[in-house]
Amino acid sequence: MTKFATFAAALSLSATSALAGGFVAPVVEVEPVVVEQRAATTNAGLVVPALLLLAVIAAVASDDDDS
Structure with missing residues (x-):
């Protein structure tokens, strides 16, 4: 009976952490x-x-000297 209780406790602890988030x-x-x-x-x-x-x-182009 103690083996069964230990196995059940280990299984329940591992199942809750695996499905937690x-x-x-x-x-x-x-x-x-x-x-x-x-x-x-x-x-x-x-x-x-x-x-x-x-x-x-x-400046040179705009110079309009007619002389």
């Missing part, structure tokens, strides 16, 4: 991928002289 799917957190992009820069070494050249060309 049910199956829960594991949640996997995915870290976002960070992509570093360089900002598009203009070459100031070419822009400033080009603007000065356009200003000189505009």
Whole structure:
């Protein structure tokens, strides 16, 4: 009788822990991928002289000396 009582107690304890919460799917957190992009820069070494050249060309073109 004690073997039966011990077996019944062990079975009832294992059954309640197995059915306690049910199956829960594991949640996997995915870290976002960070992509570093360089900002598009203009070459100031070419822009400033080009603007000065356009200003000189505009000044020469607008010169209306008829002499």
